[in-house]
Amino acid sequence: MTQPRPEVLQKLTPVLTKRWLSPDAWRIGVYERLDGYLALRKALDVHPDDLIQLVKDSGLRGRGGAGFPTGLKWGFIPQGDGKPHYLVINADEGEPGTCKDLPLMTYDPHSLVEGAIIASYAIRANRAYIYIRGEAVHAARRLRNAVQEAYAKGYLGKNILGSGFDLDLVVHSGAGAYICGEETALLDSLEGFRGQPRLRPPFPAIAGLYASPTVVNNVGTIASVPYIVLGGADWWKSMGTEKSAGPMIYSLSGRITNPGQYECGLGITLRELIELAGGMKPGHNLRFWTPGGSSTPILTAEHIDTPMDFEGVSAAGSILGTTAMQIFSDQDCPVYNTWRWLEFYHHESCGKCTPCREGNYWMVRTYRRILAGQGTYTDLDTLQDTADNIFGRSFCGLGDGAATPVVSTLKWFRQDYLDYIEGRTAPRLSEKSLVGAH
Amino acid sequence: MTTVEFSPAAEPLAAKLLEPALEILARYPAGRERSALLPLLHLVQTEEGHVSPNGVAFCADLLGINKAQVGAVATFYTMYKRRPTGEYLVSVCTNTLCNVMGGQEVYDQLTEHLGVGHDETTADGKITLEHAECLAACDYAPVVTVNYDFTVDQATPESAVELVENLRKGDRPTPARGARICSLREMQYQLAGFADPREGAVADGVAGAPTLRGVRLAQEHGVTVAGFDPDTPITKTKPRVTEEKK
Numbered sequence: 001m002t003q004p005r006p007e008v009l010q011k012l013t014p015v016l017t018k019r020w021l022s023p024d025a026w027r028i029g030v031y032e033r034l035d036g037y038l039a040l041r042k043a044l045d046v047h048p049d050d051l052i053q054l055v056k057d058s059g060l061r062g063r064g065g066a067g068f069p070t071g072l073k074w075g076f077i078p079q080g081d082g083k084p085h086y087l088v089i090n091a092d093e094g095e096p097g098t099c100k101d102l103p104l105m106t107y108d109p110h111s112l113v114e115g116a117i118i119a120s121y122a123i124r125a126n127r128a129y130i131y132i133r134g135e136a137v138h139a140a141r142r143l144r145n146a147v148q149e150a151y152a153k154g155y156l157g158k159n160i161l162g163s164g165f166d167l168d169l170v171v172h173s174g175a176g177a178y179i180c181g182e183e184t185a186l187l188d189s190l191e192g193f194r195g196q197p198r199l200r201p202p203f204p205a206i207a208g209l210y211a212s213p214t215v216v217n218n219v220g221t222i223a224s225v226p227y228i229v230l231g232g233a234d235w236w237k238s239m240g241t242e243k244s245a246g247p248m249i250y251s252l253s254g255r256i257t258n259p260g261q262y263e264c265g266l267g268i269t270l271r272e273l274i275e276l277a278g279g280m281k282p283g284h285n286l287r288f289w290t291p292g293g294s295s296t297p298i299l300t301a302e303h304i305d306t307p308m309d310f311e312g313v314s315a316a317g318s319i320l321g322t323t324a325m326q327i328f329s330d331q332d333c334p335v336y337n338t339w340r341w342l343e344f345y346h347h348e349s350c351g352k353c354t355p356c357r358e359g360n361y362w363m364v365r366t367y368r369r370i371l372a373g374q375g376t377y378t379d380l381d382t383l384q385d386t387a388d389n390i391f392g393r394s395f396c397g398l399g400d401g402a403a404t405p406v407v408s409t410l411k412w413f414r415q416d417y418l419d420y421i422e423g424r425t426a427p428r429l430s431e432k433s434l435v436g437a438h
Numbered sequence: 439m440t441t442v443e444f445s446p447a448a449e450p451l452a453a454k455l456l457e458p459a460l461e462i463l464a465r466y467p468a469g470r471e472r473s474a475l476l477p478l479l480h481l482v483q484t485e486e487g488h489v490s491p492n493g494v495a496f497c498a499d500l501l502g503i504n505k506a507q508v509g510a511v512a513t514f515y516t517m518y519k520r521r522p523t524g525e526y527l528v529s530v531c532t533n534t535l536c537n538v539m540g541g542q543e544v545y546d547q548l549t550e551h552l553g554v555g556h557d558e559t560t561a562d563g564k565i566t567l568e569h570a571e572c573l574a575a576c577d578y579a580p581v582v583t584v585n586y587d588f589t590v591d592q593a594t595p596e597s598a599v600e601l602v603e604n605l606r607k608g609d610r611p612t613p614a615r616g617a618r619i620c621s622l623r624e625m626q627y628q629l630a631g632f633a634d635p636r637e638g639a640v641a642d643g644v645a646g647a648p649t650l651r652g653v654r655l656a657q658e659h660g661v662t663v664a665g666f667d668p669d670t671p672i673t674k675t676k677p678r679v680t681e682e683k684k
Contacts, residue, residue: 004655012656013663020645020653038668047676054672084467096533096572103649106615127467134480134517134629135529135573137586138616138643144633145640170465173629175476176516178571192475192501194514210470232670239663247663250652253535253576260577260651276655294534326535326576340534344571350514 004275011272013239013247015227016220017263020107026142028149031110037155039226043118044163051122055225057233059245064090064181064218065292065321067244067310076205077123077213086214087120087128088190088204089222091143092174092181094133095293096344097324100249100261101219105132105139108223109146113169115222117155118229120167123215127168131186134174144171178348182396183216185350196352197396220249240266244309244320252277254327255284266309270299270325273308284329288412292321294341295401297408298334318408334413335420336428338405339367345402356399359390363406370420372434373427380417384410447495455481459500462631472501475511479518480629487623488519517629519566524559526605527622529570529583530598536572540594541580545569547595552602564606566622577648578614585625587616591646617642 019025019034028036043051056071077085089112093101105112112130120128132140147169150156158166172190179185180195187209189195208214224246228236237245244266250273253259257278264273270289280286286301291308297318299306306316313320328337346360363386366379387403387410394400410417419425444452459478466473475497482493489512491505498505512518530536530545548567552560559566575581578591582598584605590597591614604611610619617639628634647654656662 006659009655009659009661012652012659012661014653014656014661015663017653020650021657023644026640035668042672045678046672046674047678049676050672050674053675093574094572097535097576098572099574099576102574103645106643107645107649133574134515135570135583135586137625137628138588141617141628141634141640144628144631148633171631172465172473173477173480173631174515175479175518175629177514189476190473191470192472192511194511210467229672230668230670231666232672235663235665235667235670238665251577253579254539258648258651259579260648262652262655264652276652324576328538332538337534337538340532340537344533347571 002275002279008272008275011264011268012276013263013265015239015247015263016104016111016223016249017261019111020103025108026106026110026146028110028146028153035230036110037114039229040114040117040155041161043121043229044161044165048122048124051118051229054233055122055228058228058236059233059243060221060224060228060236061244061310062218063220063224063248063322065095065319067320070217070221073205073217074119074123074215076203077215078206079124081213083212084127085123085125086209086212087116087123087125088187088209088214088216089116089128089130089219090181090183090186090216091130091132091136091219092186093136093219094178094181095295095322095324096341097251097253097290097293097326098322099251099253099324100322102136102139103261104219104223104249105136106142109139109143110150111223111226112143112219113146113150114155115225116169117160117167118225119215119217119222121165125215126166129190129209130169130171131180131190132171132173134176140171140173147171177350179350179396179398182398185396186216187214194350196350199395241307241309241311243311248323250308250323250325252325252327254289255281255329255332256327257281267307267312269305269307271304273325274327280329284331287328287330287332288334289325289327291318291323291325293324294326294344295397295404296321297404298412300412333416333428334409335367335416336371338409339364339371341405342367342402345398349398349402353394353399355390356394356402359386359399360402362386363402368429368434370417371427371429372431373420373423374434375417375421377421379421380410380414442500444499445495447492448499451482451485451492451496452499454485455496458630458632463500465631472503475501475508476515477630479512480626483519483626484623484630487523488521522559523622524564524566525621526564526584526619527566527568527586528602529568529573529586530593531571531573531579531581532569533572535576536580539579544580544582544593544595544598548598548602551599560606562606565602578646583616584613584619585622587613587619589613589616589619591615613643615643615646
């Protein structure tokens with residue numbers, strides 16, 4: 001294993017991950033000793049509008065994939081409208097490759113609770129929900145414990161710290177549906193329905209939970225808020241790039257020596273991240289990777305020096321997403337991998353929009369045929385055509401996400417597809433998986 | 439809400455679950471009780487291990503909606519099981535990353551060893567097996583969970599077989615990063631939004647090396663973010679109004 005060079009090590013920015021080093025930081029007493037709930041006291045001392053301005057000034061952008069400016073989103077909530085406002089935290093982490101929110105909620109749950117209280121105060125919400133993925137049981141356990149502790153200390157409930165501000169916070173477990181990570185599907189699910197996306201507009205800021213103004217933010221976004229309140233916008237902007245400010249937790253997995261969570265300023269490159277992770281696994285050479293989960297177009301070895309910020313990845317033809325970097329080597333097959341992702345999208349499609357529901361059904365079957373050694377040249381046209389007809393033609397991003405690995409692997413790795421079709425690559429699936437596929 | 443009329447199908451569950459069910463309802467605003475449906479369906483599974491027609495009736499009666507509305511929700515979500523489940527739910531991630539790191543072999547081996555397929559339960563009623571989609575632990579790939587708690591990291595066919603054998607013998611091995619193992623039904627109680635009643639369970643599970651890799655690297659090399667002053671003032675343009683209309 002090679003040691004990372006000092007100039008690369010300097011790119012680490014332990015902010016949101018710092019408390020993870022303290023094994024008991026999930027307990028409120030320990031959290032308080034580590035600057036915990038200081039930001040809340042500070043925030044409650046200023047006007048909510050000034051907090052929104054602070055978050056705008058910090059340049060904080062959503063950590064859930066879309067990168068929308070957080071302060072702007074908060075500012076969209078109409079004030080003085082007489083309606084209840086809601087904060088809903090999207091903790092439905094499930095984008096393949098993504099694994100940054102679960103550790104945060106497990107090892108530092110109070111940072112999310114504190115951020116939630118500050119954000120609710122800023123947007124003037126008296127109820128907040130954390131919609132946590134059902135399977136995330138240990139994170140939910142710690143989070144529920146944290147909420148209970150926060151109530152006992154007067155950080156939640158009526159008249160928080162004598163400020164006159166009231167907030168109730170509920171941790172709501174989902175039940176196993178990837179689609180609920182999409183914000184409007186999440187809201188439907190939270191209202192007790194099937195998690196299916198809504199047509200926008202109206203956006204949640206106007207008609208969200210219970211048709212009331214609602215901010216939906218990712219875990220990492222909300223957990224960033226206490227640090228901005230404490231350290232200020234300028235300090236926050238000292239990390240990252242001009243347009244993509246702050247630290248980001250990069251989740252590295254796959255064919256590298258040390259997979260794991262690496263918090264660095266936005267804009268670091270994959271080359272540097274791989275160096276931090278001890279290099280590629282012996283015998284593996286980088287071939288393709290996802291910059292931000294399986295729904296972001298695949299990049300290749302030639303993109304290794306792309307700055308991993310919103311603009312840089314976008315310029316390379318992909319999306320920063322959740323900075324979930326699944327790293328694959330020359331021993332991995334882009335066709336097989338895409339098939340497996342497609343099985344996932346097919347299973348998770350909620351069925352509301354025809355292109356996504358039917359298109360994924362078809363694409364999965366086409367992949368099975370190719371991987372079983374029975375593919376034809378026209379299958380490639382079918383895949384491209386189907387993907388083109390899903391992309392942009394569904395209510396939510398799940399459809400786009402499903403089309404993405406298909407289009408990007410066809411673009412970069414067409415030869416791999418041809419190798420199956422022309423018999424140079426041995427079939428990966430048996431013919432029995434083709435039952436019913438005609 | 440305290441005077442719910444339960445149909446005969448719902449009555450046996452109502453006798454056992456009404457109290458926690460009303461507690462769940464109270465978490466949501468008046469008139470928005472339907473929000474309680476997901477936790478209620480988890481609650482039903484604490485008694486039944488799956489969502490039966492009786493469970494559907496119980497939720498429907500309680501929320502004043504019809505059984506078709508409840509059924510539509512119950513069948514949408516993977517974690518609501520339609521058939522009786524075992525004492526433990528063993529899930530193997532076979533999504534792409536875990537898959538290529540060996541998850542598929544782990545799952546195939548368990549299928550063969552246990553003689554059951556996806557969403558099926560062993561004859562002794564101990565284990566329900568499933569292949570799961572991304573469980574958000576790609577840095578530990580491939581992963582195996584028991585009742586959704588991370589139990590075996592960097593799983594191999596051998597370590598997974600050892601796990602299920604221990605479970606079938608009645609042992610409850612210490613999970614890699616989750617809390618001590620309970621039964622699937624007990625876990626459903628937590629999924630319904632209640633605190634884990636077991637002493638010490640919240641404290642269980644330490645962060646693994648991959649989780650801490652970046653932050654440890656920074657610590658070892660003394661890398662910190664400069665210029666952090668928690669007293670940095672916030673620009674105030676408006677007076678703090680405590681009595682602002684909520």
